[in-house]
Amino acid sequence: MRSLRWASLAAVVLVLSLAPPAHAAPAPADLTSLNTRFVTRSDSRLDLDGKPFRFAGTNIYWLGLDENVGGVAYPTFFRIRDALDTAKAMGMTVVRSHMLASTGNPLSILPSKEAGFNDEAFATVDYAIAYAGSIGLRLILPLTDEWSYYHGGHRDFTEPYGLPSEAFYTDERVIADYQAYAEHVMRRVNPLTGKAYNADPTIMAWEFGNELEGMTLDWINTNAVKFRQWAPRQLIAAGRRFDLDPDTLAAPGVDIVDVHYYPPTAERVGADAATVTGAGKVYIAGEYASTAATKELLTPLAADRNVTGLLSWSLFGHHDRGGFVQHDDGFTLHYPGDDERMRASVEAQVAFAEQVSPPSGRPARVGPPLITQVDKRGGLNELRWRGAAGAAGYVVERLRRGRWSAAHQGLLTDNQTPWIDPGATGEVTYRVVPVDRDGRRGTASEPVRVARSQVVLVDPLQTTDLAGGHENVTITPAAAVADGEAWMSWSRPGLQRVRFDVAGRPRIKVQVSDDGSAWRTVRHETDTVRDETDTVRHESGDVRHGRGDGQVTAEIGGAGHVRVLWSGGKGLTRATLWSADPAPVTAPPAAPAPLTPAPGARDVLGTPAFTWSPAAGTGLYTLTVSEHADLSDPVLSATAITGTEHRPSGELEPGVTYYWRITAVNAAGRTHGAVSTFATRPLPTAPAVVDDFTGYADSAQLAAAYARNPGGDQITPSLLPGQGMRLDYTLGGAGYAGVIRTFSPALDVWGQHGLELRLAQTGAAAKITVQFVTGGVYFEHTLDAAPNGVVRIPFTEFDHPSWAGAGPLDVTRFEQLSFYVGGGPGTGALTVDQVTAYPAP
Template sequence: MRSSRWVSLATMILTVSLALPAHASPSPGGAGTGTGPGTGPSAGAEAAPGSPGAGFPDRSVNTRFVTRSGSRLELDGRPFRFAGTNIYWLGLDENVGGVGYPTFFRIRDALDTAKAMGMTVVRSHMMASTGNELSILPGKESGFNEAAFATVDYAIAYAGSIGIRLVLPLTDEWSYYHGGHRDFTDPYGLPSAAFYTDERVIADYRAYVRHVMHRVNPLTGRAYNADPTVMAWEFGNELEGMTSDWINANAAKFRAWAPRQLIAAGRRFDIDADTLAAPGVDIVDVHYYPPTAAKVKADAAAVTGAGKVYIAGEYASTAASTELLDPVAADPNVTGMMSWSLFGHHDRNGFVQHDDGFTMHFPGDDAAMAESVRAQIAFAGKVSPARRAPALGPPLITQVDKRAGLNELRWRGTAGAAGYVVERSARGRWTAAHRGLLTDDRTPWIDPGAAGDVRYRVVPVDRHGRRDAPSEPVRVAASQTVLTDPVESTLLTSGHANVAITPGDGVAVARPAGSSQAWMSWNRPGTQEVRFDVVSRGRPDVQVQTSEDGADWRTVRHDAHHGRVTAKTGGADHVRLLWSGSTGLTRATLRSADPAPVDSAPGEFGLLTPAPGAENVLGSPVFSWSPAAGAGYYTLTVSTHADLRDPVLSGTGITGTSYPAPDALTPGATYHWRVTAVNALGGTNSPVASFTTRPLPATPAVVDDFEAFADSAELARAYARNPGGDPITPNLAPGEAGQAMRLDYALGSAGYAGVTRTFGPALDVWGHEGLELRLDHAGPAANITIQFVTGGIYFEHTLTPASPGPIRIPFTDFDHPGWAPSGPLDLSRFEQLSIYVGGGPGSGRLTVDQVVAYPRSDTTR
């Protein structure tokens, strides 16, 4: 419990200037020989984003505010409807290296991706944050952290420059890394419900909101509350305890502070009646996990019927489909739909990953995600068609490493790219280094065909197959590696001091944080040459230094031409750049010697699984082998012929020692396989091995016939009731050939009731066609959902049995629930079975018997 002696935040703000000093920058290190960057406490730490620099162009295209007319939004007197998404982390991130500020590139790339999908509104509740040292308001005693506004300033300014509007929740119901409304109650030792009733807490929340709204963005020269890019302020994300008095009082305050922007409110699920009745609320925000078109349309009718604007502020991106979005697009009551949630490219290669089950990348990591992305693009085209698709920016080759003498490339992707062509040039002519397109998920990528000195560039291709601006070429010698640091952060450096990273025009600019000299150092053994890209009003004021131990430094000669500083560094292990004045650093490129050159082809190795001669191998095996000394990558060949002709499965560029079969092999067949280890000097083959796959089962596999239960109490222990649902009780009852399970239920406020059995160990129903079960239902009409879990992935199917008897559901008819992540159907690990009843209020009885997995060969019914 925090001390109650803390003064009121509202009182404190009256006594402190709005322009509080930023957090202190690391102490600058020495520039001369003998001064090492690794000796102080700041060495290796990440620098916070600095105050925005003069290089960022203020070119907002959002010159007019979105307005409300009854239950509709308008822009320039015309209806304004939108497709949108959530990019919650724009102000403060958790997904790359722990909690920290996102780089300007990640902010820009994610917003560009939304734009490329045709989206015009983004919701982000990390644009306001409390309760930790990196947030806007770390705590009452510490006051505001002005350094935390740098990423928010940039996100708002950049969104405006590409025509994106923002919905900004001001706090959160939930206590994640960014904080929430409990940060206002905890200092007083109060329960969270006091956020809506205690006058001190309410005053602190309002003071925080006032400070955020009145913030003057140095990139635009406009206060947040005077920027048309901010379409709406939302009281908070999914606030559950709002009262009518609280809503009305805060709406009046916020309206006075931001008179030309809109006020939004919403709870976690369903519609809060108090928001419908509040005269100061413009937009009612409803969330869906999962959504259905019928529910969205019904909620939109209820909200617009009360004279408010309806938006779906969050819906599961995994549920995006034409079946959901086409009817919604045709309904003018639906102003906007915003998926959860979009992530862009990583600073080095690939995408930023998140594990909540609803992560969305463009154009999609797999078929299901790609379908979701296409559905959202189509929805955007219906509700707010774009005049033209934005051009693709150039990628950036961030690294060329050596893997057993072969070049391994990483590149930072570009928003809107469906894929890339890596091109190489040895003597001036550019040619594709591979067939087809490589995706962002294919980085790092090994070039199997390069020999000697070569140049690379990466060409982006959009979803229509059009090529766009290539990356800047990168030269790499036969025994050399390349590292490119775009100085979006200091994570690649071995030390730094007095550095402020600021946004420029499409780049980050590392500038001196004050009048003292700035420096950055890199530790790359055997560095032979460096190039620093700089911006400067005149001749750049720089020094290049090298060191063998990171402590004793010597200055080396450099050349400076056309914004580039180059130097030979003689194989030094440590390099650093020192600069001052008006000079800014935008990129560092280091070329170093191959740390592990090879002198022979890979060594011999053996195959592990499937074991040579193995039988009854499952149809989608994982192939594995022992490592080969000196291997850069492996190729896999699988064939039904002993001489490996006409392979049914081929894989190449495999850097590990295992490879899962992407498709099921034919049951009951014999296969032959071999792996080849490859490096820059040749290839080494493994012996050829054979195995036989398991034949399809010919008889049903029992999931549960309920015969093993001694009494109803034992059955109830096995089939646990879902605690979130309405009452339901399992009991043993007579079945067709023995015992069955009778579920007595009473549907009420939850609208569903269900039971779940977990199998230990998991059942193996591989190769079967689907589930068969006998159902007998009595009571009001109800939907019956059969749900199961295989390999940790949920699948379900909903039906309404017309008459008692056996029902068959092919496994192909089961889909992932909208609230659950997608994944493969691994029937060898059938771990859980659930049975749910859903519908309107009322009591009923469902009898379940003879749950089996039926075989594909069974055609008797």
């Protein structure tokens, strides 16, 4: 969590009806909770309805206040719902969220002690709690944070008094302020459920705070008594960051002990769980690195009855306009996974969920997605869609002669939106069909029709980002309307037609303007649904509505601005705007010219990045690479490239001459560029020296090159002339010690097969980890002990550390080499010599 920018939620927006995914049990107007009984504690276990309650879970920290879309702002109700639905689709039953750790900025629940409480900040929290309950999820809610991120933390209670942060645990005024905040939150009545937070079984546990490092036994006991008084039927959780806190084990008022792991190991989790349950408390891993989630880690923990629950860090759902919400802490989790490593993590968590809380009944149907935009690229249609929780992929279909058929081969992912359709240039109707992890088709999106020279914008009215203006309305999670007349406007060049979905028969007026200031009313047509089961047929397909809902359509005639005014009813639920293609094409595109690899280039490494000059009028480019001058039997081919660069994922053969060409395509035709040629570098036949330890004058120079990792135990490098580097280590509390060398400039060991080095070890036995960094990506391999002699480690045996992000192995940029020893207490020495990258046998 990084951003510290403030952003305000639009105060004047339309009051909206927010349709839920079709697979969600309740409708948005029906947030009836499936959680009718509280989770209870029985010694070191949790129970629900008289049965043991164990769970898989995840962290969705941003449900109350987000930082990931356009700066710090309240998340849309769609993003809240979609993320919770995704957790549900993964089989999770508990979500931990920092939604009530909300202090210290203008959008917080408590902006400051002087400002008092901000009731508007509860809207997203109310909805997240209500929606979680409506799909049967339970919540663990920290009330503050050790760290000073955008949502605030415990320093917000000490700073008004000019006190240091540790006074949070000792100063009576600060403790009273924290308790007043907690009581205010717990006693709040959720207007969507009619229940006070402290009477809602959806809230399984209150946590004193996230990773609080300074808790004392007296502080824990004092607050536990208060929490028990204010929320007698809910549980109390507490925990430090990476280790067990004896005070939480000893405090009689603590039900759940929360430990965090970056990275986790089955041995460490199992040992901590045994200690916690031995003290009569419930054990959970409230956070663990999602990158470490494997079946090897989670399967034994599923069988360990001391482990009540594990919650990964951290889940993000779909963006309002398409694709996923992104986050940069290295532990972001998307379903079903952006790459092979993330997909394996998702599958491991799904399997763990099935083991600890097996699902009952058939999986719910996934969908629907929402087509949010159809643009034109060189006259070709480019679709964007908002994904559906639980979808493993999507099929884009076209309607022709009354039948739907796939517009592409295989499944598209959420990361492939926008998608360009190279096969349809005339009028066409599209829909997007989600497919779940078992291959079942879900509920299709509402169809959207677009003409040859037309673009479409669909505004689901989650925010006012797409609107040109608005007045007298407020976004809420259920259909309603502000007092008096409300309006919204949109600005789009060449507007031709609009359609507004409305709820509850409001009085509607549609107006257009050429300059955005002088408005004139235009004729519109209204289709009204008679009851909940009626289906109104529109030109875009069959659309199901509720009682009194309908659609208003109007022809705009090329004006640049449109607005809709309404009063009464329940408001507006969606706007769809058709406009003229702003850059129509009438001729094939210009010819692209190859840039890199440069024509005739030699010794090209691996598979290069192909670049070319832009060609005017292009909708997409195709790339063809072959070993033959006539481009027959291509070894690489790619289509639907929208930029002027492409990095293929496959590897080209070393020492081979290749021919390649770029073709520019638009709705009027295609134009080939010139055929270019290059040759790849042959594989090396001799090893490359990484470090032979001959270039150091003395031990001081060696120690300057191999810096000690300051987080580990003591380790000292010294130079052994003619014998390499000696590392004397003393293992203690950290359990590891290591040295790091950075190469500047980076080494190029392309084509080599692995690392070879000479090792020797004396003294306390220790595992030896060889770690390197290429292109900013970490790789490591651990030996159970150092062999006395030469060891070879192929690059294929190196893997990413569990705490690090994934990435490619680019040994043309060998930037860093580290040696670590790890194990129990003791002293020893490791000798390292003759580190080379060796060629393939």
